[in-house]
Amino acid sequence: METNEPRRVLVVGMGISGMATARRLRLAGWQPVIIERAPARRLGGYFVALFGAGRLAAERLGLLDHMHDRKSLQQGVDIDRSGKQRPGLNYADLPGQPWLLLRSDVEQAAFTALPDDVEIRYATVPTAIEQDADGVDVTLLNKVTGISTTERFDLVVGADGLRSTVRSLVFGPHEKFVHRMGYMIAAYEYAGTPSGLAPGVGATFLEPNRSMWVYAFADHDPTILLTYRTDDVDAERSRPAIESVRAAFGERAPEVLADVLDNLEASDNAIFDSAEQVKMDTWHQGRVVLLGDSAWCVTLYAGMGVSAAIAGADLLGTMLEQRPDDLEGVLTDWEQGLRPYTTFYQTNAYEDRGFFVADNWLQILLRRALPTLGKTRLGRRLIDKMFHVEGVITYKSADILDEVLGGSRHHHEEPQVVHRPRHSAA
Template sequence: MGIEERAFNAEISRSERNRALVVGLGVSGIATALRLRSIGWEPVIVEKAHGRRTGGYFIGVFGAGQAAARRLGILDAIPDRSPANSADYVVTRSGNRRSGLGFTDFPGEPRVMLRGDVEQGAFAALPDDVEIRYSTTPIRIEQDVSGVNATLEQNGTTVTERFDLVVGADGLRSTVRGLVFGPHAQYLHRLGYMIAAFMLPRPIGGMAANEGAMLLEPGRSLLVLPFADHPPTAFFSYRTDDVDTQFIGRPIDRLRAAYRPLPYGRLLGEALDAFEATDDYLYDTAEQVRMNTWSKGRVLLVGDAAWCATVYSGMGVSAALAGADLLGTMLQRHGDRVGPALQAWENHLRPHIASYQRTGIKQISLFTPANRRQLVERRLFEIVDRLPVIGAAIRRRLNSSEDNLEKERDIAFVG
């Protein structure tokens, strides 16, 4: 759809518009609201936090995400913070280092940024008349054939409103999913890894600002990811057979324990100290959301709420943008008939998401090799990646990311 057509749709008067409740002001929610507004709908966004978050961790936006961002009209608004002349190293606790694979070496030429950058880029494009209610969350969702009654709670006050569509864009532990589709336990699948991500105040471990570092050991790793114009972010990932215990006590104590008993060395020691010094971090278990359907009547889920593939797939933001964009396309194509539109949306999207979820499992070993064999395979992957001609062919056999790139191209053309 051209810009003129979107502008024309935006002119439709408010009273004639279909009304959508979008739950969550992350990238999925913002992009969904933006796209719905562009086809003449009236989105209302509710967010449980008191305000819009900023910052976040390192994000790579790959081909499908870039294509969707272009169609959403926000590609130019999301930066690429890849450092010039970046260099990536595999480091050991004793300080030895050798050249290694960096995030930007992954197939697909990702645009590198902070999670907050892509959220800000999409948010800036939202028309001023899109209503956003903070400190607000749905507590009841009931639907009939012609609409949905959503009861919303804000600071102890509840109100029930009627919508034509409810979109749960409220992340991994989605309230909308819980209210409409069933308990988390039915859909969340733990991978047996814990992750922690946060912003470093400055480069650590003697690394220069343009240098990335990876400490890779059986079952545990640390990645330091550099930016051109911003201090780096750090990412811990470790394997555990007992996820529940990892949530007992302070995350920093769990992290320190996971990387014992060897002396930490400079890079790891400084990363752990920096984690202890900040309150602004993510510490969680890596879980995939697997569902047989992403919609029920006039309620649907998008982004991590529907299909979280985990950080290891590197496709969460891209899928969120593509899913939001495609939703608008299908609603428009089906003349706003919600049922057929959601069916078509899911039919187009599902093979790509399934592929991203498979990648999310396969690529764990690139981030955190589970054992010595996987460490050796990863080393082999690095070596063949550098071979000019046969590298690509061998790489295809070692890791099916190339297949995903094909699918990324497909998804880019859908709609």
């Protein structure tokens, strides 16, 4: 019996990838339900980059109008252990002309763009997922009331991050897919300007196997990244973040680093975790598909987490709109088309990791020479080679939707739904 009811899709995870997916699938005529483990939106404000691949997809999804490039045009500085400052590189100096933003900028843009009729349920997690040829039965637990219910959906999208519950329920335990890089990451939003720096000036502190980054913005307080190598991730996690980070960076810190560490200790918005990638042979099983970090986490060293998530959502929704009755074929072709890009991003993360945290003093000395080298033609060619400019153009700046679908894509017609800016989770 035919029905005109829209297909239901459960989107697990209300991060950027989840909201972008819900937005695009609603435009394709699906009826999304978003569930989120947390009791409210996650508003963390750490640094993110948005490369061309992400901006093109964000523009199609209606997100780009709600954010802007915050990059500071001031020269960055490099700081040594004695506190001496010299000209340094900013992240914006990398090839590809990435937009520099806060995660909260992109999160707010995605939230604002959500159609008003997209249902959102906080403090809710899936505890069981069973599927047959015609649909998926998902048991949902409300963590506040303790009540479980089972609902049926036509599709389940796991956009619930590195340690995805959907992935563990359907594909297997985390240990099967999560690969540690051997580095720790602490990040937080700094209120004001770090001691020893001028407003709008970014900074790096580089020593073998450890580094500090101050990401400065033109119109916002900076964010901080501290990253270092470890041979024992579990031991690092077993202590309070500040204890692990202070031990990794040693005593006699220069003024800027000392202030950054003091503010990390006082911060209530810091994240502390290990750099880990997700590698899977397939991202879908039947009517369950993973998207974003849950499927292909590339780590921040690639700079493509947000861009890949938005581009993946854009491509998936477009393909489902074009072929609404070929779910298995769409999921297979979507994965086949997107995988070369995410594979490059993951490989590139290992290559670019040295830009964030060097292995030895030789790499650091070369980094310090880059601002001078960049003033010459030969130096710029060397920099282009170091930072894989051809790959950046091919993969990070690509219009993934256009390259995967070519002439077969078409512009979607937005369904008649109400769009109202959402400024709170209420």
